[in-house]
Amino acid sequence: MAPIRTSWTRLIRFVAAETSQVHIGEPVDRKLDVGLAYAKRQPIKAYEIVGSVLDPGAQVTKNILTVKELLSPLSREQLGIVRCLGLNYSDHAIECNLDKPKYPILFYKPPTAIIGPGAPITIPKVVQPVEQHLPDYETSFRYHQMAVSQWGFSKGYDNATPLGPCLVAAAAFPDPQKISLKTVLNGRTLQDGNTENQIFNIRDTIAFLSQGTTLLPGSIIMTGTPKGVGFVKKPPVYLKNGDDVTVWVDGGIGSLVNPVIEEGKASVKAKL
Structure with missing residues (x-):
C-alpha cells in the first residue's frame, strides 16, 4: 500500500x-x-x-x-491506541542477555501518559525512591516492569512519555530502516542506534498489528529502544529530579527535549 x-x-x-x-x-x-x-x-x-x-x-x-x-503533534483527545513494542532491537536484546522474540512483544500506554516537548517527565511518588524503582530514560520503571509479566502498569504512568516534536510524512522517508536515533542525558550520549537493528521492521510491525485489528486514525506505534538503556549499566543509570533528557531522531523529526521532576519535589506546568 x-x-x-x-x-x-x-x-x-x-x-x-x-x-x-x-x-x-x-x-x-x-x-x-x-x-x-x-x-x-x-x-x-x-x-x-x-x-x-x-x-x-x-x-x-x-x-x-x-x-x-x-x-505534542497529537492532543490526548486525538490519540487512538498507543501500541508499543518491547525488545525490538537486536542490540538491546543482546545487552539484556535475552533471546530475540519470535513475535512482537506488545504493550499499551494510556493517553494520559503522553506529554509534549518541554513538558516535565514526571516520576510519581508511587515509584520513588528512584534508586529502588530505576526509572529509565526510555521512560519505564524497571522495578515494577520486572516484577510481573505484563508491562502496561510500569510503562503507563501519567505524564511520563514525551511525543514529538513533529510529524514527518511517510513519503518523506526513502527508507525507514536507515534512521539514526540517540538519547542524551544531561549532555551525555547514552543511546546511539539505528532502525536497521529492529527485529521487526516498520512494514512487518504494521502488518502484524493490523491482522484482525483496525488501526484507527491517531493510532501511535512506538517501535522500541536500541541498546544503551540505563538498568543494564554498571552501575545502573536512572532518571532523577532535575535531569534533562533529549531524544533525537533523524529524517526531519529532530530533538525532543524534556526535563525530569520527581512528584513532590518541583512544580512545573506541563505542556500538552
Whole structure:
C-alpha cells in the first residue's frame, strides 16, 4: 500500500503568539530542528495548516504564525491506541542477555501518559525512591516492569512519555530502516542506534498489528529502544529530579527535549 500523501512534509502543533490559540503548521525553515530551537528559545515560524492533523486533506496556507508554545503533534483527545513494542532491537536484546522474540512483544500506554516537548517527565511518588524503582530514560520503571509479566502498569504512568516534536510524512522517508536515533542525558550520549537493528521492521510491525485489528486514525506505534538503556549499566543509570533528557531522531523529526521532576519535589506546568 502506497503511503498517504499530504500537502505537508513536517507538521507541528503549537500555540501561536499572534492568536494565543492552538494551530497546526509546517515549519518555514525546512531544515530547522524544531524541538532543539524550542528548547533554546529560538524563534520558530510556521505556515498555518487548515484542517485537522488526522485529515490527509488538510492544506498548507501562506499564512505565517509564530510558535509561542510547542505542543505534542497529537492532543490526548486525538490519540487512538498507543501500541508499543518491547525488545525490538537486536542490540538491546543482546545487552539484556535475552533471546530475540519470535513475535512482537506488545504493550499499551494510556493517553494520559503522553506529554509534549518541554513538558516535565514526571516520576510519581508511587515509584520513588528512584534508586529502588530505576526509572529509565526510555521512560519505564524497571522495578515494577520486572516484577510481573505484563508491562502496561510500569510503562503507563501519567505524564511520563514525551511525543514529538513533529510529524514527518511517510513519503518523506526513502527508507525507514536507515534512521539514526540517540538519547542524551544531561549532555551525555547514552543511546546511539539505528532502525536497521529492529527485529521487526516498520512494514512487518504494521502488518502484524493490523491482522484482525483496525488501526484507527491517531493510532501511535512506538517501535522500541536500541541498546544503551540505563538498568543494564554498571552501575545502573536512572532518571532523577532535575535531569534533562533529549531524544533525537533523524529524517526531519529532530530533538525532543524534556526535563525530569520527581512528584513532590518541583512544580512545573506541563505542556500538552
